[in-house]
Amino acid sequence: MADTMEMEFAGEDFAALLEESLQDRSSFEGTVVKGTIVSIENDMALIDVGLKSEGRVPLKEFGGPAQDPELRVGDTVDVYVERLEDKNGEAVLSRDKARREESWQQLERAFNDQEKVKGVIFGRVKGGFTVDLSGAVAFLPGSQVDIRPVRDITPLMGTPQPFQILKMDRNRGNIVVSRRAVLEETRAEARNELVASLKEGQVLNGVVKNITDYGAFIDLGGVDGLLHVTDIAWRRINHPTEALSIGQAVEVQVIRFNPETQRISLGMKQLMADPWDGIEAKYPVGTQFMGRVTNITDYGAFVELEPGVEGLVHVSEMSWTKKNIHPGKIVATSQEVEVRILDVDPVKRRISLGIKQTIENPWVTFARENPTGTELEGEVKNITEFGLFVGLPGDIDGMVHLSDISWEKSGEDAASGFERGDMVKVKVLDVDQDKERISLGIKQLTDDPFTSALRSADNLRRGSIITGTVTQVNDGGVELAIDGDLIGFVRRSDLARERSEQRPDRFAVGEKVDAKVTQVDRASRRISLSIKALEIEEEKEAMAQFGSSDSGASLGDILGAALRNRQEDDEG
Numbered sequence: 001m002a003d004t005m006e007m008e009f010a011g012e013d014f015a016a017l018l019e020e021s022l023q024d025r026s027s028f029e030g031t032v033v034k035g036t037i038v039s040i041e042n043d044m045a046l047i048d049v050g051l052k053s054e055g056r057v058p059l060k061e062f063g064g065p066a067q068d069p070e071l072r073v074g075d076t077v078d079v080y081v082e083r084l085e086d087k088n089g090e091a092v093l094s095r096d097k098a099r100r101e102e103s104w105q106q107l108e109r110a111f112n113d114q115e116k117v118k119g120v121i122f123g124r125v126k127g128g129f130t131v132d133l134s135g136a137v138a139f140l141p142g143s144q145v146d147i148r149p150v151r152d153i154t155p156l157m158g159t160p161q162p163f164q165i166l167k168m169d170r171n172r173g174n175i176v177v178s179r180r181a182v183l184e185e186t187r188a189e190a191r192n193e194l195v196a197s198l199k200e201g202q203v204l205n206g207v208v209k210n211i212t213d214y215g216a217f218i219d220l221g222g223v224d225g226l227l228h229v230t231d232i233a234w235r236r237i238n239h240p241t242e243a244l245s246i247g248q249a250v251e252v253q254v255i256r257f258n259p260e261t262q263r264i265s266l267g268m269k270q271l272m273a274d275p276w277d278g279i280e281a282k283y284p285v286g287t288q289f290m291g292r293v294t295n296i297t298d299y300g301a302f303v304e305l306e307p308g309v310e311g312l313v314h315v316s317e318m319s320w321t322k323k324n325i326h327p328g329k330i331v332a333t334s335q336e337v338e339v340r341i342l343d344v345d346p347v348k349r350r351i352s353l354g355i356k357q358t359i360e361n362p363w364v365t366f367a368r369e370n371p372t373g374t375e376l377e378g379e380v381k382n383i384t385e386f387g388l389f390v391g392l393p394g395d396i397d398g399m400v401h402l403s404d405i406s407w408e409k410s411g412e413d414a415a416s417g418f419e420r421g422d423m424v425k426v427k428v429l430d431v432d433q434d435k436e437r438i439s440l441g442i443k444q445l446t447d448d449p450f451t452s453a454l455r456s457a458d459n460l461r462r463g464s465i466i467t468g469t470v471t472q473v474n475d476g477g478v479e480l481a482i483d484g485d486l487i488g489f490v491r492r493s494d495l496a497r498e499r500s501e502q503r504p505d506r507f508a509v510g511e512k513v514d515a516k517v518t519q520v521d522r523a524s525r526r527i528s529l530s531i532k533a534l535e536i537e538e539e540k541e542a543m544a545q546f547g548s549s550d551s552g553a554s555l556g557d558i559l560g561a562a563l564r565n566r567q568e569d570d571e572g
Contacts, residue, residue, distance in 0.1 A: 032079070032101055032102065033050075033079060034049070034076055035047040036075070036076055037071060037072070037074060037075045040071060043058060043060070045057050047093055052085070054090065079093040080100075099134065100135045103133055103134045103136035107136055111168050117162070117164075118160055118161070119133045119162075120159065120160050121140060125139070128140050131177055138163070138176065139174070139176050140177055140179065141178075144166075144177070144181070145180065146183065165177055166181070187221070191223045194220060194221060203252070203253050204253075205220075205250070206266075207219045207249055208247060210246065211240050211245075213239065214228065215229045215231075216229075216232075216244050218252055223262070224264070225264030225265065227244075227266040228265070231267035232244065232269060233308065234275050234309075235304065235307040235310075236295065250268060251271060252266040252267065275306060275307065279346050280344050283305065283341050284341065284344075288338055288339065288341075288358055289339060290336055291336070292304045292335070296328050296331065298327075300318070303353055311339065311352065312350070312351070317342065317353070317354035318355050320356045320361055321395045330355075339358065340353065342357070363438070366438065367431040367433055372429065373428060375426070376427075376428065378390040378391045378423070379424075380418055380422045381397055383415055386402065387400045387405065387415065388415060388442075390440055398426070398439065399438070404429070404439075404440070404441035404443055405442050406442070406443050407448055425442070425445060426440040426445075427442075460482070460520070465514060465516055466488070466517060468480030468481055468482045470509050470512075471487070471509065472509065473509060474504065475492070477492045477504060480513060482527065486527060488517070488528070489526070490513075490515055497532050497536060515529035516529065518530045
């Protein structure tokens with residue numbers, strides 16, 4: 001009986017002990033416990049945590065991402081118990097899960113308190129990077145790496161640095177961190193400090209943050225300033241990319257600062273020597289230099305004499321002969337040209353240049369080599385309502401006025417016999433160097449037939465009596481041929497003394513008529529005649545020869561006697 005009771009007691013005790021033992025063992029699973037390293041072999045650490053058997057943990061779990069493990073036999077480590085036994089009867093342990101469990105607790109406290117955490121970037125994933133937060137792996141989006149886009153993240157990897165936790169989900173095991181938030185906070189502090197101490201004239205170091213057509217934005221460490229394209233260098237810069245690139249470190253000077261708007265204007269050229277200092281001594285008026293064409297506009301071309309010093313060649317100062325032409329057809333960008341200094345204004349920082357002044361004025365050359373009276377041959381370049389333009393030596397043109405084409409013809413009739421491209425002989429009549437005009441003549445190559453005829457005519461002058469032959473009759477008067485080559489004209493009012501007789505139809509072509517010369521105009525090549533003036537003169541002579549009305553003779557008697565006397569003289 002006693003034996004039976006002893007056996008029952010023992011059985012009851014064993015069952016209780018077994019249940020208690022199982023409860024104790026199950027409480028180990030899912031917890032972090034301390035263990036002792038008993039051996040290290042084959043990249044595995046054998047760890048005793050006080051269970052029936054030891055567990056094996058890969059050495060790589062002890063080092064953490066991007067770290068090498070430093071373990072020795074006898075070291076105490078924290079491990080996570082996943083299961084008490086596997087199929088081989090060994091405990092299933094994990095150093096990673098132990099570290100992660102510990103890290104999650106610390107990270108949750110940091111997240112709730114908005115504190116920064118230390119981490120190491122150790123890998124790349126789609127859309128960003130992985131970060132080790134002392135055992136917990138977090139995701140770092142690409143946009144949260146830095147304030148500015150980072151082309152190469154290699155220098156940041158493997159280096160412990162602070163991060164800000166943006167989001168945590170323990171159930172899913174997700175953690176999102178930001179390095180940018182930490183930098184922006186630091187940047188804000190630096191910005192406030194910089195703005196408080198900022199003043200005009202201050203020299204700062206910065207980084208090119210962005211580039212536009214009108215300049216570049218420079219990051220001064222928490223605050224941005226604008227570097228205008230005109231303040232990058234003393235020389236002409238058409239676009240900031242010619243001198244700057246994003247990410248480039250630059251030294252700048254504060255030109256203007258508005259504390260209210262916090263707008264900062266920066267300059268780089270202000271830290272360099274001003275090439276315009278003593279500009280008048282370097283480039284005296286009248287001297288000539290070689291320069292490079294940097295820009296061409298509708299009104300001229302800019303020529304760089306040295307870096308930072310440009311002058312303008314106005315279109316009117318480019319060529320002696322090419323007028324009303326775009327500067328781009330005379331010079332080209334980057335072309336080396338010789339220029340003359342025409343004017344220097346150091347206050348307005350302007351230099352006026354001339355290209356044509358480097359060669360002699362072709363009109364001066366022409367006047368020296370071709371004095372008035374010189375005969376030349378040239379091509380008809382153009383025909384206008386004023387006359388003919390003829391090409392001359394020196395790539396210049398002279399004009400033959402319509403009145404200087406022919407002695408006989410005038411106006412359009414004179415120019416009708418010429419076409420563009422014709423070669424003609426001309427005589428130099430006048431050269432105006434200031435107005436750049438050359439007057440030419442074609443008719444002057446021969447003698448004036450009118451003048452020649454006047455010289456050969458006997459006593460053809462004002463007041464002389466001539467006999468001409470009627471060649472033309474019109475309403476305005478009568479045209480007479482004199483000595484064959486000369487033509488005179490009697491106006492209607494000069495055809496007779498009596499108004500009733502002032503009729504052109506009284507005369508017939510071929511009829512011989514006596515008239516008095518009233519005017520010889522060499523300029524207009526015109527001889528004016530008057531029959532009326534002749535009759536008045538004859539009347540005066542008759543009155544003087546044959547008496548007057550006081551002697552008792554009538555005017556008819558006097559004129560009759562004079563007429564008979566004249567007829568007798570003609571017959572005799």
